[in-house]
Amino acid sequence: MIKPAIRNFSLTDLEQWFIQKQQPLYRAKQLYQWLWKRNIRRIDEITNIPKSLLRAIQSETWWDVIELFSFQKASDLTIKASFFLYDGLIVEGVIIPSNDRTTACISTQVGCPVRCRFCATGNMGYVRNLNVGEIVDQVVLLNRLSTDQLGTNLTNIVIMGMGEPLLNYEYTLKALMHLTSPEAMNWSKNRITLSTVGIPDRIIQFAHDNPGVKLAVSLHAPFQDKREQLIPLAKKYTLIDILEALKNYVKITNQVVTFEYLMLYNVNDSIDDARELVRICSTINSKVNLIPYNNVEGLAFVPSTEDKIHTFYKFLKNRHINVRIRKSRGQDIDAACGQLANKLVNK
Numbered sequence: 001m002i003k004p005a006i007r008n009f010s011l012t013d014l015e016q017w018f019i020q021k022q023q024p025l026y027r028a029k030q031l032y033q034w035l036w037k038r039n040i041r042r043i044d045e046i047t048n049i050p051k052s053l054l055r056a057i058q059s060e061t062w063w064d065v066i067e068l069f070s071f072q073k074a075s076d077l078t079i080k081a082s083f084f085l086y087d088g089l090i091v092e093g094v095i096i097p098s099n100d101r102t103t104a105c106i107s108t109q110v111g112c113p114v115r116c117r118f119c120a121t122g123n124m125g126y127v128r129n130l131n132v133g134e135i136v137d138q139v140v141l142l143n144r145l146s147t148d149q150l151g152t153n154l155t156n157i158v159i160m161g162m163g164e165p166l167l168n169y170e171y172t173l174k175a176l177m178h179l180t181s182p183e184a185m186n187w188s189k190n191r192i193t194l195s196t197v198g199i200p201d202r203i204i205q206f207a208h209d210n211p212g213v214k215l216a217v218s219l220h221a222p223f224q225d226k227r228e229q230l231i232p233l234a235k236k237y238t239l240i241d242i243l244e245a246l247k248n249y250v251k252i253t254n255q256v257v258t259f260e261y262l263m264l265y266n267v268n269d270s271i272d273d274a275r276e277l278v279r280i281c282s283t284i285n286s287k288v289n290l291i292p293y294n295n296v297e298g299l300a301f302v303p304s305t306e307d308k309i310h311t312f313y314k315f316l317k318n319r320h321i322n323v324r325i326r327k328s329r330g331q332d333i334d335a336a337c338g339q340l341a342n343k344l345v346n347k
């Protein structure tokens with residue numbers, strides 16, 4: 001039988017395990033806190049659980065801690081980090097410092113099955129889902145790196161790196177629980193954003209599971225046919241279904257949804273596109289982030305010109321859409337949106 005990764009267990013799973021071993025339930029909470037409050041890297045760091053129990057945990061489970069492999073710092077102080085996984089694979093995360101916050105962008109999969117045509121990760125293909133601990137470790141290690149390199153702790157997390165989080169639903173949700181639980185890392189929910197390309201049934205499930213974090217949707221085009229050209233998975237998950245799911249999401253959670261919109265020259269930056277985007281926004285409590293595209297080696301997409309971005313922005317703004325243009329960060333180290341793709345993975 002394959003042993004389970006101990007860090008894929010929820011608190012309830014740990015309690016079940018301790019019940020089976022005829023141990024008191026408070027031991028489960030003790031272990032949970034060692035794992036997620038103290039973020040220990042090895043079982044022998046635990047000091048208040050009997051050695052015989054620790055040996056049983058060690059022999060029946062395994063550890064999947066990740067290690068910092070390398071990092072690069074951009075001229076704008078954005079840091080891209082590579083993490084080494086237990087099976088020799090690598091994922092990337094990014095620290096994005098700005099005036100009022102220091103944000104970690106983390107990954108949920110190695111590669112990505114969505115295969116967006118403009119995205120370096122998508123062009124790598126899909127390798128595997130990350131485990132719960134592998135997702136949370138990125139925050140722990142990026143926080144250390146941020147303290148060392150920038151002299152500041154992380155303040156925000158965006159789940160916007162490699163992979164589609166709602167296609168690694170169970171482990172992403174557990175990671176969010178560990179990040180936000182007062183028994184664990186106690187992150188404020190409104191400082192965490194999960195970004196999805198739009199998987200309708202998972203959006204509804206996410207609303208019901210209600211981890212309380214913010215939701216962003218990578219819209220990138222307001223018309224079904226254009227979306228399909230950019231995002232192959234859009235054929236399966238249509239815009240109509242996604243927008244319907246988002247209306248329900250807003251109803252259930254009472255939250256505002258953010259639409260992420262990558263500005264691609266002569267692809268999705270016309271006034272017709274802007275007009276349709278305004279129509280969509282008028283039906284859903286939402287705001288829009290316009291994201292200047294960053295060239296990806298080997299891909300044919302070109303960034304929209306500053307003029308076109310500004311005209312698009314003005315069109316939305318004049319129609320009372322809550323819109324902003326997001327600054328592109330870390331371009332000189334390939335750390336910007338859509339540029340994460342660990343070349344080492346393919347070696």
Ligand code: SF4
Pocket residue numbers: 112113114115116119120121122123161162163164197338
């Ligand atoms: S943009 Fe996001 S969803 Fe699309 S391929 Fe890249 S990582 Fe996957």
